[in-house]
Amino acid sequence: MSLAARIGLEHPVVQAGMGGGIAGAALAGAVSAAGGLGTVGIMGERAFTAALAEARERAGSGRPLAANLLVPFTRRGHVEACLRARVAVVVLHGGTLPEVIRTLTAGGIEVLQTVGTREQARRALADGATGLVAQGRDAGGHLVGVQDTPQTLAAVLEVAGGTSVWAAGGVAGAADTERLLAAGADAAVAGTRFVLSTESAAHPGYKQALVAGTRTVDTKLFGFGWPMRHRVLVNDAVERWGEGPAAVRALNERSGRFGARLPLTLMERYPSVQRLSLPVFTAGPALAGMPDRVLRVAPLYAGTSVAGLHDVIDAAEAVACLTPPGR
Numbered sequence: 001m002s003l004a005a006r007i008g009l010e011h012p013v014v015q016a017g018m019g020g021g022i023a024g025a026a027l028a029g030a031v032s033a034a035g036g037l038g039t040v041g042i043m044g045e046r047a048f049t050a051a052l053a054e055a056r057e058r059a060g061s062g063r064p065l066a067a068n069l070l071v072p073f074t075r076r077g078h079v080e081a082c083l084r085a086r087v088a089v090v091v092l093h094g095g096t097l098p099e100v101i102r103t104l105t106a107g108g109i110e111v112l113q114t115v116g117t118r119e120q121a122r123r124a125l126a127d128g129a130t131g132l133v134a135q136g137r138d139a140g141g142h143l144v145g146v147q148d149t150p151q152t153l154a155a156v157l158e159v160a161g162g163t164s165v166w167a168a169g170g171v172a173g174a175a176d177t178e179r180l181l182a183a184g185a186d187a188a189v190a191g192t193r194f195v196l197s198t199e200s201a202a203h204p205g206y207k208q209a210l211v212a213g214t215r216t217v218d219t220k221l222f223g224f225g226w227p228m229r230h231r232v233l234v235n236d237a238v239e240r241w242g243e244g245p246a247a248v249r250a251l252n253e254r255s256g257r258f259g260a261r262l263p264l265t266l267m268e269r270y271p272s273v274q275r276l277s278l279p280v281f282t283a284g285p286a287l288a289g290m291p292d293r294v295l296r297v298a299p300l301y302a303g304t305s306v307a308g309l310h311d312v313i314d315a316a317e318a319v320a321c322l323t324p325p326g327r
């Protein structure tokens with residue numbers, strides 16, 4: 001039985017976990033209530049626990065719910081919150097955590113690892129992951145993908161054996177979902193489509209930028225504390241600094257070690273004090289309620305899918321738009 005069937009997913013549409021507050025209870029709960037799989041993104045432990053409880057309420061009984069954990073920021077409280085909220089699925093991204101996989105699977109939770117290569121897929125399976133997310137380099141936000149999504153999916157399926165694989169990157173509509181399902185994916189994962197929903201906590205100016213924008217780049221500029229690649233819209237920070245000065249790139253490379261030890265809540269608040277003139281930018285997203293100037297200096301995460309997205313709609317409508325007929 002496929003993973004989507006095991007968790008009782010009505011439609012093969014997954015809302016990506018998006019950390020730092022973008023994907024909270026309102027978004028995840030609405031997606032799950034609409035028959036997709038809603039995912040609460042990582043945030044400080046206390047807020048994460050509360051968001052999972054609220055999302056569970058909003059999803060309604062019998063609807064599966066997921067949580068996303070960025071490995072460097074994962075603490076014991078996050079793992080306990082997932083167990084307590086009885087999430088059906090946890091998706092890990094940005095590193096390996098075999099002991100957490102063991103704890104969660106022992107609690108009856110399906111654990112998927114986000115991978116971009118065959119080697120990462122093999123490692124995840126050896127660690128005990130019960131599913132994989134094949135992420136292409138077209139994906140928005142936090143990137144492990146190095147090839148286009150169809151190639152990544154094919155490569156990951158080659159080593160997956162019977163394990164279910166979901167595919168992320170380039171999903172703007174039902175035709176994209178159908179293409180990935182036809183290529184062997186068990187479900188399609190979309191992020192940018194759901195940032196552009198009423199329920200996402202993205203800054204309204206960020207949503208407008210997504211509606212208007214089409215040009216994305218894959219960059220490490222927003223790498224203070226999280227020195228991995230991101231796909232973002234080109235904003236003032238990217239225009240002005242490109243990949244950033246060499247000294248800042250070196251600082252970012254080293255910052256992973258201590259950045260992950262800082263409280264996530266500090267990283268989340270930092271965008272409000274960032275300045276265009278000082279190119280030390282964190283991965284903290286531009287959220288509703290932050291001053292408008294964050295739009296110039298915070299990462300405006302977007303996948304190549306942004307070229308096909310032109311409106312802000314309710315999350316339930318987004319699930320319907322992404323679901324192929326008869327699926």
Ligand SMILES: Cc1cc2nc3c(=O)[nH]c(=O)nc-3n(C[C@H](O)[C@H](O)[C@H](O)COP(=O)(O)O)c2cc1C
Nearest residue numbers: 016018019093139140141168190191192301303305
């Ligand atoms: C705003 C935003 C934030 C993201 N944050 C995370 C994250 O915290 N954890 C994660 O596993 N993936 C994250 N991603 C990547 C998604 O999981 C997914 O791979 C991607 O959104 C798919 O591409 P799409 O945005 O074109 O649909 C993020 C993506 C976006 C757009």
